Amino acid sequence: MGIIKDVQADKEKESLNLFQSTQTIIKEALNKLGYSEEFFELLKEPVRMLTVRIPIQMDDGSVKVFTGYRSQHNDAVGPTKGGVRFHPEVSEDEVKALSIWMSLKCGIVNLPYGGGKGGIICDPREMSLKELERLSRGYVRAVSQIVGPTKDIPAPDVFTNSQIMAWMMDEYSRLREFDSPGFITGKPLVLGGSHGRETATARGVTICIEEAAKKKGISLAGARVVIQGFGNAGSFLAKFMHDAGAKVIGISDAYGALYDADGLDIDYLLDRRDSFGTVTTLFTNTITNKELLALDCDILVPAAISNQITAENAHQIKASIVVEAANGPTTIEATRILTERGVLLVPDVLASAGGVTVSYFEWVQNNQGYYWSEEEVAERLQKVMVDSFENTFQTALVHNVDMRLAAYMIGSRKMAEASRFRGWI
Numbered sequence: 001m002g003i004i005k006d007v008q009a010d011k012e013k014e015s016l017n018l019f020q021s022t023q024t025i026i027k028e029a030l031n032k033l034g035y036s037e038e039f040f041e042l043l044k045e046p047v048r049m050l051t052v053r054i055p056i057q058m059d060d061g062s063v064k065v066f067t068g069y070r071s072q073h074n075d076a077v078g079p080t081k082g083g084v085r086f087h088p089e090v091s092e093d094e095v096k097a098l099s100i101w102m103s104l105k106c107g108i109v110n111l112p113y114g115g116g117k118g119g120i121i122c123d124p125r126e127m128s129l130k131e132l133e134r135l136s137r138g139y140v141r142a143v144s145q146i147v148g149p150t151k152d153i154p155a156p157d158v159f160t161n162s163q164i165m166a167w168m169m170d171e172y173s174r175l176r177e178f179d180s181p182g183f184i185t186g187k188p189l190v191l192g193g194s195h196g197r198e199t200a201t202a203r204g205v206t207i208c209i210e211e212a213a214k215k216k217g218i219s220l221a222g223a224r225v226v227i228q229g230f231g232n233a234g235s236f237l238a239k240f241m242h243d244a245g246a247k248v249i250g251i252s253d254a255y256g257a258l259y260d261a262d263g264l265d266i267d268y269l270l271d272r273r274d275s276f277g278t279v280t281t282l283f284t285n286t287i288t289n290k291e292l293l294a295l296d297c298d299i300l301v302p303a304a305i306s307n308q309i310t311a312e313n314a315h316q317i318k319a320s321i322v323v324e325a326a327n328g329p330t331t332i333e334a335t336r337i338l339t340e341r342g343v344l345l346v347p348d349v350l351a352s353a354g355g356v357t358v359s360y361f362e363w364v365q366n367n368q369g370y371y372w373s374e375e376e377v378a379e380r381l382q383k384v385m386v387d388s389f390e391n392t393f394q395t396a397l398v399h400n401v402d403m404r405l406a407a408y409m410i411g412s413r414k415m416a417e418a419s420r421f422r423g424w425i
Ligand SMILES: NC(=O)C1=CN([C@@H]2O[C@H](COP(=O)(O)OP(=O)(O)OC[C@H]3O[C@@H](n4cnc5c(N)ncnc54)[C@H](O)[C@@H]3O)[C@@H](O)[C@H]2O)C=CC1
Pocket: 156, 157, 158, 159, 160, 201, 228, 229, 230, 231, 232, 233, 234, 252, 253, 254, 255, 276, 277, 278, 289, 303, 304, 305, 306, 325, 326, 327, 352, 353, 355, 356
């Protein structure tokens, strides 16, 4: 009985609370850089957090009230930026943590933004298009006081897409009575979206995988890749890995996972997946998400939700490279275990920054009213990601820390210096 209790206590100690563990790493990063306690006091919490209640008329005539959030972590560097998530498990703490990661991401890839994030507790898989449109517009009306093209610029995240961005942009433009494409990114091309935004997160992850493989002396041709999640990030990544000659042997979604040691037929799966990134429900011979993570492979990419690699399963991970496309998939304790085992872990705040980088390109194009070709976007993204990877890798070497702490040091330093120059500290 005593032993069972201790195991339980250990699990709780590992802290699956993303917000607390993010604070812990920021503190460590600022300490390493020699910043005083005041800097931690400023960066440990978002500067602004709005909770909204959104009444929506459902198709059956009833009214349902949804809870939503918008968190703005730090606006010393510039306007805040970050996606809006529609998911049943959205919570205040999760949105806060996600907004801190956005600040770090923007610092790591050197964008002129602070971090923001939003979320609504809902399950879009169970809502009609009309209900989703009313909810998207209702959210914009509810948070309109604190968002805007030079204040806080939303974008897509889990279970939100370019259609939802279009409704949100339209609602904001109606409220302000002028067309405001720069209010939101991830829009359809015809409404001022950017070439390459839809695939940007996966492109950024691909570039990180290429750089990590070079460091590990692994050739991508023939490398065995496992990807958790088959939505925007995971599905395009599967395609890019397949095109690079890698063998994608496992993929998953919220309902299960598919495995084939000879490589899955990615084009077929892409063709059959639905708009929520679901494809495994079409098959009977599935494995679980837990089994997927433990598959024998060279490269593992969590590209779904948070807290997937924990102290419980970190020892079972067989990959020598883990690249985090998802936000927060690995706990602090699991990061320590993987690093001790010699696994090269490329952290979320670097690996998934391709999305916000092309969102920045979209915002720049909206502001200047002049649009770039697909090649121009791809070339600029390539440079940003390669430089940021190398900067983080070298920082980790120089300070003898893992890449997550190195990335946090780079991101935190930018916010700390901007706050200092503004005279806040
Ligand atoms: N879309 C973007 O531009 C960016 C996304 N990310 C992160 O990448 C991750 C995935 O995002 P997207 O691909 O955009 O979302 P998405 O909504 O397009 O796809 C999510 C995928 O995860 C799966 N999933 C959902 N719940 C799951 C569960 N409990 N277990 C296993 N799989 C589950 C879904 O079935 C789907 O395949 C998230 O952590 C997101 O924050 C990070 C940066 C940018």
